[in-house]
Amino acid sequence: MDCPKCGKQMEEGWLAIYEPLPITRVVWQPVEPGQVRVKKPEGAVRVIRPKAGGKGCPTGHICKACEMTVFSYAESDVT
Ligand SMILES: [Zn+2]
Incomplete structure (x- = not known):
């Protein structure tokens, strides 16, 4: 995959979370994050679902x- 900013070849890998908790939520959202977040804003999309053993991490490019970074959160692109 080519970088959408400079056009050079990107390096392949995974997006990962270290020491994930069951309550960990990683989302893309259409509004700038505030200081206090009680719940995810409307339109937010959960893009990483951490699971035991390092599972739930999407493949991506950097x-x-x-x-x-560019990554897909499609189930087929998550290890
Ligand atoms: Zn680049």
Whole structure:
């Protein structure tokens, strides 16, 4: 995959969470996060569902020059 910012080849890997808790929620959301979050905002999409043994991590690509990541949260792209 090419970087959407600079166009160079991106490095493949996984997005991962270390020391995940059952309550951990990683979402994409359409509004800027505030200081206090009681619940996810309307329109938010859960993109990582951490599971035991390092499971639940989506594959993705990184461009370290641009500090850009691109990943899919489709079930078929999650290990
Ligand atoms: Zn780039």
